Amino acid sequence: MAATLLTIEPRPIDPSVDHEIQAIVAGASTAETCNTDLAAAPWAFDDRPGYGPGSSMGDVIPTGSPRQGELPSEYREASAEELDARIVAAKRTLGDRVVVLGHFYQREEVIAHADYVGDSFQLANAAKAHPEAEAIVFCGVHFMAETADLLSGPDQAVILPNLAAGCSMADMADIDQVEEAWEQLAEIYGDMDAVDAEGLVPVIPVTYMNSSAAIKGFVGRHGGIVCTSSNARTVLEWAFERGRRVLFFPDQHLGRNTAKAMGVPLAQMPMWNPRKPLGGNDVQALEDSRVILWHGFCSVHRRFSVDQIAKARADYPGVRVIVHPECPMDVVDAADESGSTDYIRKAIEAATEPTVFAIGTEVNLVQRLAAEHPQHTIFCLDPVVCPCSTMYRIHPGYMAWVLEGLVEGRVLNRITVPGDVAEPARVALERMLAAKPPEAPAAAWENAS
Ligand code: SF4
Numbered sequence: 001m002a003a004t005l006l007t008i009e010p011r012p013i014d015p016s017v018d019h020e021i022q023a024i025v026a027g028a029s030t031a032e033t034c035n036t037d038l039a040a041a042p043w044a045f046d047d048r049p050g051y052g053p054g055s056s057m058g059d060v061i062p063t064g065s066p067r068q069g070e071l072p073s074e075y076r077e078a079s080a081e082e083l084d085a086r087i088v089a090a091k092r093t094l095g096d097r098v099v100v101l102g103h104f105y106q107r108e109e110v111i112a113h114a115d116y117v118g119d120s121f122q123l124a125n126a127a128k129a130h131p132e133a134e135a136i137v138f139c140g141v142h143f144m145a146e147t148a149d150l151l152s153g154p155d156q157a158v159i160l161p162n163l164a165a166g167c168s169m170a171d172m173a174d175i176d177q178v179e180e181a182w183e184q185l186a187e188i189y190g191d192m193d194a195v196d197a198e199g200l201v202p203v204i205p206v207t208y209m210n211s212s213a214a215i216k217g218f219v220g221r222h223g224g225i226v227c228t229s230s231n232a233r234t235v236l237e238w239a240f241e242r243g244r245r246v247l248f249f250p251d252q253h254l255g256r257n258t259a260k261a262m263g264v265p266l267a268q269m270p271m272w273n274p275r276k277p278l279g280g281n282d283v284q285a286l287e288d289s290r291v292i293l294w295h296g297f298c299s300v301h302r303r304f305s306v307d308q309i310a311k312a313r314a315d316y317p318g319v320r321v322i323v324h325p326e327c328p329m330d331v332v333d334a335a336d337e338s339g340s341t342d343y344i345r346k347a348i349e350a351a352t353e354p355t356v357f358a359i360g361t362e363v364n365l366v367q368r369l370a371a372e373h374p375q376h377t378i379f380c381l382d383p384v385v386c387p388c389s390t391m392y393r394i395h396p397g398y399m400a401w402v403l404e405g406l407v408e409g410r411v412l413n414r415i416t417v418p419g420d421v422a423e424p425a426r427v428a429l430e431r432m433l434a435a436k437p438p439e440a441p442a443a444a445w446e447n448a449s
Helices: 017-025 080-097 120-128 142-151 175-189 213-221 232-240 252-261 283-288 306-315 329-334 341-350 363-372 396-407 419-434
Strands: 098-103 116-118 135-139 157-159 201-208 225-227 243-249 291-294 320-323 356-360 377-380
Touching (some): 017 363, 080 098, 080 396, 098 120, 098 396, 116 120, 120 135, 120 142, 135 142, 135 396, 142 157, 142 213, 175 201, 175 213, 175 243, 201 213, 201 232, 213 225, 225 419, 232 243, 232 252, 306 320, 320 341, 341 356, 363 377
Parallel strands (some): 098 135, 135 157, 201 243, 243 291, 320 356
8 A cells, every 4th residue: 555645854863772662661651551660770680590481571481591690880870971882892802803793673872882773684794794703792682693603613703792682583492392292293203304295395394593503503403494584485496396395483473474375275274382392283284284283372472462553553654664574474364465574664664655664573673763764654563562572681781791792802692503503403504505595685774873
């Protein structure tokens, strides 16, 4: 649907979600946040397990989840201005020895110090493009730092400033559950390496980039491939050329939205719940399946709803609604467009006339886009301010700590993928790169701020 062009006066917008959450908690704003804990300093929670399924939703976190060690008091007690000055000074001292990467969903106070801003794959490639850097400070979440470690040189240290920054979606598919699912499927399909008369194996495993290195390694070992939200369709086409069906994890929504757009009937997309025998399916449903969807989701993107879209359309007739494909299918269907973070950013940049955009993705990115494009009206579909709370655990205090550690010769919070996992995980990533995405993968944005 074409958006109505409106006369919109450019206005200054504060891109900081933290400022907004602080105002809400202080009673200075009538808006709502999903989690008032976000107004507290993240080190107040460092004694809790850092991440795991539901870590941003308050449900079960697996034992053994990492915890961030205590941040020294000099960083906890420093003012925002002092932390900024220390980060700038440390980066200046380190020069080309360090590259700082900031994910699109990262808080603005961290993005201000990033050399590159992008999605997880763009940032991993930015790391790869700097072989001279001894250290890569990855301001994102755990699986992203793992991917950067897979793609960077063996002598480069990838650092996650706060170990508690995980991804609840990535942790919804753990390696034991996936191995178990594969064994159960093999009981139904037989030899998983055997090709049929059409040259197809029974199942090709496909994992979203938002998964642990262990899952990427599993996929690499079993003839499978990684996808991003930008190239999921290309990757599924690659998989259907090689397999009768796909096992897609961890995000059911990206899998369903992509396969549906390719014409796969919903009836041939059973969901695999790892807590149930055969994932909660009968044998016939699995035999008839084309895409078996893992029971995972993003706690941020599943908040978006058809009602929010209806309200946006009522409030702004002609609004252009763009949502991320991690949103549920009914939301993607009700939107005008769906696409990756990079798609959303480019769509806004390409709009030559003042336009109203309602965006269904993480609020830090939406507010930054609104601030960067004051000629448009850009707002998050979800009226409740609800950032990715695990990524929010990265704060300038942790950045200053790891950067000053590097200045002193100490590598803190290094993320390393073991060799036996890294090798097949790289194979799965290389298959994705060779699958010929429709357009060249976009580069991360060099940060001008
Ligand atoms: S926004 Fe969702 S998928 Fe992305 S890191 Fe946060 S929890 Fe994970």
